Amino acid sequence: MKDWSIFSKLDHNGGYLHKFPIDSPVSHDIGLGLISQVGNLVECSFQHPRHICATGSGAVQEVFSCFNKFAGAFYFWFSRASNPKLFQRLSAAAGSSSTACRSHMKQVTSCLQHLPGLQFGSQLREEHAIQVLLARLASATFGRLWAEVEERHACNVLMLAAATVIPPFENISPKILADSMALGKGGRHIQEPVDQPYSEENSPGCACVAVPRVILPEDATEPKTGIKFPTLLDNNSNLTREVLVGMGFRSMRIMRVKNLNLYAFGLYIQPDSICKKLGPKYACIPDAELKDHPDFYEDLLRENIDMTVRLVVSYNGLSIGTVRDAFEKSLGFRLQKMNPNTDYNCLKTFGSYFSEDIRIPAIDFRQTCDGQLITEIDGKQIGTVQSKDLCRAFFDMYIGDPPVSVETKQDIAQNVAGLIKRC
Numbered sequence: 001m002k003d004w005s006i007f008s009k010l011d012h013n014g015g016y017l018h019k020f021p022i023d024s025p026v027s028h029d030i031g032l033g034l035i036s037q038v039g040n041l042v043e044c045s046f047q048h049p050r051h052i053c054a055t056g057s058g059a060v061q062e063v064f065s066c067f068n069k070f071a072g073a074f075y076f077w078f079s080r081a082s083n084p085k086l087f088q089r090l091s092a093a094a095g096s097s098s099t100a101c102r103s104h105m106k107q108v109t110s111c112l113q114h115l116p117g118l119q120f121g122s123q124l125r126e127e128h129a130i131q132v133l134l135a136r137l138a139s140a141t142f143g144r145l146w147a148e149v150e151e152r153h154a155c156n157v158l159m160l161a162a163a164t165v166i167p168p169f170e171n172i173s174p175k176i177l178a179d180s181m182a183l184g185k186g187g188r189h190i191q192e193p194v195d196q197p198y199s200e201e202n203s204p205g206c207a208c209v210a211v212p213r214v215i216l217p218e219d220a221t222e223p224k225t226g227i228k229f230p231t232l233l234d235n236n237s238n239l240t241r242e243v244l245v246g247m248g249f250r251s252m253r254i255m256r257v258k259n260l261n262l263y264a265f266g267l268y269i270q271p272d273s274i275c276k277k278l279g280p281k282y283a284c285i286p287d288a289e290l291k292d293h294p295d296f297y298e299d300l301l302r303e304n305i306d307m308t309v310r311l312v313v314s315y316n317g318l319s320i321g322t323v324r325d326a327f328e329k330s331l332g333f334r335l336q337k338m339n340p341n342t343d344y345n346c347l348k349t350f351g352s353y354f355s356e357d358i359r360i361p362a363i364d365f366r367q368t369c370d371g372q373l374i375t376e377i378d379g380k381q382i383g384t385v386q387s388k389d390l391c392r393a394f395f396d397m398y399i400g401d402p403p404v405s406v407e408t409k410q411d412i413a414q415n416v417a418g419l420i421k422r423c
């Protein structure tokens with residue numbers, strides 16, 4: 001699975017971040033609120049197995065760190081609650097929590113009610129007994145819930161891995177890969193030939209020519225923003241398909257304190273184009289070394305390879321004027337760096353496409369092998385600039401120096417290495 005690192009990565013971290021309403025005020029009800037929240041978390045993981053996996057440990061840890069933060073108040077509140085209403089409230093909490101939590105709570109509350117000596121007349125003994133039992137209750141309940149969350153999480157990762165059996169590129173013949181990219185062939189999935197049933201013998205991984213049943217998930221999710229990208233992108237101008245080789249997000253620091261996620265991006269490459277232009281030079285370089293090869297990114301940028309960057313807005317407060325200015329600034333800097341004597345008219349033409357009347361939830365920027373930069377919204381071209389310098393400046397933002405995301409740049413190298421292996 002090495003060469004599909006981008007997808008295996010998505011499988012483990014992808015999906016949207018499930019937000020749990022944990023910011024309720026510290027109040028008399030915080031203990032019950034937290035039990036209920038954690039119970040909901042576990043229940044949610046049962047009902048929406050992908051979410052808990054997609055959440056990764058982040059949201060789970062958020063909830064549990066919140067629990068830790070309020071544990072003192074929680075314990076204090078329980079230990080003070082020495083009145084008959086306590087039992088009703090515990091039962092109510094049990095009623096609103098997960099099944100595991102519910103049965104555990106019921107067990108303990110009934111245990112509390114039947115303890116000899118725990119009559120409400122004897123205040124001290126009662127308080128002490130309640131403190132001990134409730135401390136145990138808190139630790140046992142949360143310990144158990146935590147174990148369930150972890151168990152479920154591990155299970156979900158396995159389920160997902162099994163559900164999206166994605167063989168590495170080297171197990172797919174280049175012909176099949178190229179065919180599947182061509183429009184009108186078998187939708188987004190690579191299909192097995194009808195005369196060859198799927199079996200262990202011809203499954204991915206064996207030395208014979210293997211044709212997997214279904215190899216690509218419909219969409220991949222950029223983990224930080226939760227934005228989805230198709231794994232294959234139709235290129236309507238030359239009727240080919242491009243493959244997603246990397247995703248990332250662009251953030252901006254506001255007043256040195258807040259990070260704003262402006263947009264997510266996905267980079268797509270046409271495998272044939274890679275094979276023709278980079279195959280001969282890089283086929284013998286081990287996959288893991290490609291990202292550190294001194295010429296690799298430079299060649300990727302210089303060789304006019306068919307590729308596309310899709311940008312999808314994450315922060316909705318961006319005006320079209322801001323987008324235009326940001327592009328002019330970023331691209332101007334890259335053009336200047338590459339060639340101080342460049343003709344900046346290309347930048348003006350490019351900027352003119354961002355007129356006030358366009359809506360920009362997502363834009364594709366496609367470079368053609370003859371040096372055009374095509375801008376598309378919803379599959380419709382809104383403009384084309386003929387300038388190799390501008391193409392290069394544009395892709396330099398994602399695979400040049402400095403890149404918008406170093407990690408994504410490396411993922412791209414890893415996945416392009418996978419494509420080259422199939423040439």
Ligand SMILES: CCCCCCCCCCCC(=O)O
Nearest residue numbers: 263311313326327330362363
């Ligand atoms: C449709 C998505 C548009 C998102 C806003 C893009 C803003 C311009 C960014 C310029 C490139 C950069 O510096 O990241």
